[in-house]
Amino acid sequence: MKIVVLGGGESGFGAAYLAKKKGLNIFLSDKGLIKDEYKSLLDDADIEYEEGNHDEDRILAADWIIKSPGIPKKADIIFKINQKGIRLSSEIEFASEFTDAKIIAITGSNGKTTTTSLIYHLLKNDDLKVGLGGNIGKSFAKQVADENFDYYVLEVSSFQLDDIQNFRPHISLLLNLSQDHLDQYNYNYEEYALAKFRITENQENDNFFIYNKDDEMSMKLLEKLEIKAKKIPFSLKEKLKEGGFVMDDKMVVKIDNEFSMKIEELSLLGNHNIANSLAASIAGKLLKIKNESIRNSLMTFQAVEHRLQQIAEIDGVKFINDSKATNVNATYYALESMKQPTIWIVGGKDKGNDYTEIEDLVKRKVKAIVCLGIDNQKIIDFFQDKKELIYSTSSMEEAVKISKSLAQSGDAVLLSPCCASFDLFDNYEDRGDKFKKEVLK
The missing domain is CATH 3.90.190.20 (Mur ligase, C-terminal domain)
Structure with missing residues (x-):
């Protein structure tokens, strides 16, 4: 099978490395210049590549093309790939085909990095074998090639979700929606929101979808979309029979045995971080992490760099x-x-x-x-x-x-x-x- 990877950064190199390790015919192409660190990694792995150019004949002869998320979907080469009907995937789609690990995938307009890092901290703190990837940390594909994790916690952008076919997380989270990246979605807010909802499109009834009950656009689209995964909400505004909510000065999660802790004990400040902590706690409960371990993780988590x-x-x-x-x-x-x-x-x-x-x-x-x-x-x-x-x-x-x-x-x-x-x-x-x-x- 001929695989072509477009883009020679963290995501592109990782996908090419995984393809090479699986014995696939691999070629990497970057229209810009590839950083020296990635060039030396490509050389070490004996991966053929080009920079400063796209060899269109070779690219369009591929069976499967892996696109880095930074390449605009309106790029000329993407148009030609789509015209030829070649399978075009993101790194998360490609890598997920080569692992049986349970995937916890997080998307949303804001709070993705914090919540992804928090869930990773929660699993790591409970001594689970877990990798961190997607839009954060090391390449997901490179980890699938080299590691033997039982879980992956992935921060996923709408650009990565645009290029999935079978990607199916065990737990997916959609934290919130606001008008962002509209220049890539024909300045249409609903089109952008639907791209985010693709995180749950391949999930089945043995999977979970965690969503924000306070988010207007999420609730509007939930009425229209058929979602097979078990839906679990969180809210800062109302008490819920199942899911996560705030009551008085506590955050409460009702799944199996109830979990609660005082908001003042959280290491993260601000209402948005209470919402992020609720979403992360729901994921923790679904993975059968003990209450005491969740509490400890929420108290010891350090804020993400460049975020408040x-x-x-x-x-x-x-x-x-x-x-x-x-x-x-x-x-x-x-x-x-x-x-x-x-x-x-x-x-x-x-x-x-x-x-x-x-x-x-x-x-x-x-x-x-x-x-x-x-x-x-x-x-x-x-x-x-x-x-x-x-x-x-x-x-x-x-x-x-x-x-x-x-x-x-x-x-x-x-x-x-x-x-x-x-x-x-x-x-x-x-x-x-x-x-x-x-x-x-």
Whole structure:
């Protein structure tokens, strides 16, 4: 069988490595340049590859093509592959065909990384043999090739779900939906939401689907879709007969024997993280993890880097890195959790943002807005009659300096950009790292 992998990053190399290990005929193609670390890994594994070009004749002669999630589905080569009717899969689809391990897959517009890491921590803490992959950690395919795990906890994006055929998690979680990546879904919110729901499309009645009962779009689509998996909800707003909910100052999970713990004991702050903790606890209960072990995991979990991560407190001012907030809804959660007057650093590559969702929070919680991007005009235009103090900057150094000059003891400086990072930075990690560096300087 001829396998072609498109993209030579973590996901692409992992898929190619697994194909090679399974004795398949493998060729990797990247239209851009492949990083040196992956080139040396490809050479070591004796995998044939090309960079800076797509050999279309060779690609279109493949039996199965594995696409890295970063390649847009509107790319010319993808159009040609689809026209020829060649099977086109994501790495998660490809790797799942070669493992019998139970898969716990997590998607949603926000909180994926935190919840995936939390569930992984929960399983690891209970001494289960578990791998972490998907959009986070090491390549899922590479782990399937080299490891012998009983479980995989995978963070899964809509782009990965676009390219599945048989992917069937034992437990799937859809945390929430908000308008994100609409440029890739014809600016149609429902089309994007349906892509997320594909996480459950191959599940059967011996599988589980955990969903957010408070999420409007999820509930709307649940009425239309036929889901075979056993559906288990969580809610911050209502008491449930089965599932996870909040009662008084406790979070409660009703599955088999009841689990509960005080919200103040959770290591993660903010309402959104109570929801994430409920979802993770439901997954833990379904996997028969003992209550005491779940409690211990929820108390000891460390927050994910670049997600509401406190960098330092300088002269009474807290500096918080939320660089992973690349959409308005993620920033909503960040602003909602702020307890002190906030200098807010915002901006980057706009993905069709509508700032009305956070308008009220900005009025109540934000002391000054520091825009950080090549083009800050849209943010300035929206907030100029709502906030007196708005500054425009085009470098992290400048943004941090201005923020520090505006902040007084008892304030917070929050980097929560609402936008993608590609105008000034390599990715959101690079943006967060540069923020940390400037703050610590």
